[in-house]
Amino acid sequence: MRWRSSVAVWLVVGLSANCFAQSELATRQDQARQQQAELRRQIEALQKNIENSTRSQQDATQALRQSERAISTVDRELETLQQRQAAVQANMRELATERKQQEAERERHQQALASQLGAQYKAGSSPWAALLSGDDPNIINRDLYYLSYVARHQTEQVIALRRTLDRLTALRQQAEKNERELKTLEHETQAKRAELAEQKQQHAQVLAKVEAELKAQQQQSGRLQQNDKRLGDLIGGLEVEIARQAELARQAAERRKLEAAKKAEQERLAKIERQREQAQLAAAQALARAEREKQLLERARASQAPVPVAPPRRAPEPDDTATPAEHAASPGQVAGMRPPSTYRPPSRHEQLGQHDLRGSGSLTVEETNLAAPAQAQVAQARVVETVPEPTKRTTKLEPDGGFTGLKRGLIRPAAGQIQGRFGKERPDGGVWRGVVLRAPAGDPVKAVGAGRVVFADWLSGFGNLLIIDHGKGFLTVYAYNQSLLKQVGDVVDPGELVARVGSTGGQVEPGLYFEIRQQGNVVNPELWLAR
Known part of the structure; x- marks a missing residue:
């Protein structure tokens, strides 16, 4: 009983630790979502202040704002639908593979159980037949002992078969659910594709109307300076907000650390208390067993002398001419199971152990096996493991610290040749503060490093603009995008798809404008990107 108590204690401790880890993860994700919502509110307020201060709403480019924002939103929603479709399809393939395995397992269990029942039926062996045979009591006792093994093995086969059938049912239900979701996703995807095509057509019409004004504005160096100032003001405000968010994250981490220490201390005290209770329970059980054993020994001494045990019947020599049914006549010879060569009656310790397990009465090993609640064992088999569902988008967490x-040696944000080089004169005046990578519209734009999106919206002069904070004062800027696939607060990994190449913000040719900022100052991206 001591080892059972120890196992129970460690099981409780392990479950508690797992629950604590899950609770801490859920708390951190909830805090991340709250910070994400707060950051979005702050960025929206910052952008409005910038637009109002520069009066950019009077520019011709503002006619493109609504159209290019709509294209970005629809494209992002379409990307989310496609990712969900891929997850559902992958899950359906996994379910189909497991379903084939479970079908084979069911067939195997059914054949094994049928073989056992058929052999037992041909042998005509059953507990009632043994009890009514009129044979020597020791022979009957031996036959019942054999049949207990058979019954227990059959019960295990029934349990395994029930588990397999329940698993197949759960797999079929999940597959049907996936099929319904996949059909819904296909309809939504088709609708989004049509909406995206319509938005692009409207954008072309808007662009045609303001094309002359855009060209005139692009030739004005004052406009370029305004755009640069607008971006500089935005990044300056972002740096202030990033610092505030970092302080909030530090305070939250300190609170989590204190709460974790408090919970750990509570768990330690609870563990000590559980160990004390388990020790008291084990001592009480040991005392009760000793008392029951003493009573049984006294009862045995007072009873009559036991009847001498007759030697077990010698089994007849195997006959080569016997039929398979005759070979299966032995009650213990079922489905390839071979009974013990000699019968050993249960010892007094085994009887006492069974008495302790069953509660009261002096039952033998044979009686305990035959009286085992098979229905309860089969009912336990109905506990089915959770069928895996398609993975859903979860909130990524910022790494600790x-x-x-x-x-240096960063991956390139987009494939394509560099046309506008850092520090070189621009055709329309001013100098390049980043680089322009010429690439076809719709090409992927990838994050150059791990970080968190701190801006994802339309900005005059830069179109659909994405800014990622990489920590330690580093920011990367991705402009002219056709669509933004990430939102403010999203945590991204190196090489993760974050946008698509475009020509928004009044650009004539599609491409990606890329900047790297360190402590608010622009640096040459070509020195940081891999060759």
Whole structure:
């Protein structure tokens, strides 16, 4: 009983630790969502202040704002639908593979159980037949002992078969659910594709109307300076908000640390209390067993002398001419199971052990096996493991200690040749503060490093703009995008798809404008990107 108590204690401790880890993860994700919502509110207020201060709403480019924002939103929703479709399809393939395995397992269990029942039926062996045979009591006792093994093995086969059938039912239900979801996703995807095509057509019409004004504005160096100032003001405000968010994250981490220490201390005290209770229970059970054993020994001494045990009947020599049914006549010879060569009656310790397990009465091993509640065992088999469902988008968490900044040798944000180079004169005046990578519209734009999106919206002069904070004062800027696939607060990994190449913000040719900022200052991206 001591080892059972120890197992129970460690099981409780393990479950408690797992629940604590799940609770801490859920708390951190909830805090991340709250910070994400707060960051979005702050960024929206910052953008409105910038637009109002520069009066950019009077620019011709503002006619493109609504159209290009709509394209970005629809494209992001379409990307989410496609990711969900891929997850559902992958899950359906996994379910189909497991379903084939479970079908084979069911067939195996059914054949094994049928073989056992058929052999037992041909042998005519059953507990009632043994009890009514009129044989020597020791022979009957031996036959019942054999039949207990048979019954227990059959019960195990029934339990395994029930589990397999329940698993197949759960797999079929999940597959049907996936099929319904997949049909819904296909309809939604088709609708989004049509909406995206319509938005692009409207954008072309708007662009044609303001094309002359856009060209005139692009030739004005004052406009370029306004755009640069607008982006600089935005990044300055973002840096202030990033610092505030970092302080809030630090305070939240401190609170989590204190709460974790408090919970750990509570768990330690609870563990000590459980161990004390388990020790008291084990001592009480040991004392009760000793008392019952003493009573049984006294009862045995007072009873009459036991009847001498007759030797077991010698089994007849095997006959080569016997039929398979005759070979299966032995009650213990079922489905390839071979009974013990000699019968050993249960010892007094085994009888006492069974008495302790069953509660009261002096039952033998044979009686305990035959009286086992098979229906309760089969009912336990109905506990089915959770069928895996398609993975859903979860909130990524910022790593402990924050992001570690950028290092040289970064992956390129987009494929394409560099046309606008850092520090070079621009055709329309001014100098390039980043680089322009010429690439076809719709090409993927990837994050150059791990970080968190701190801006994802339309900005005059830059179109659909994405800014990622990489920690340690590093920011990367991705502009002119056709669509933004991430939102403010999203945590991204290196090489993760974050946008698509476009020509928004009044650009004539599709491409990606890319900047790297360190402590608010622009640096040459070509020195940081891999060759």
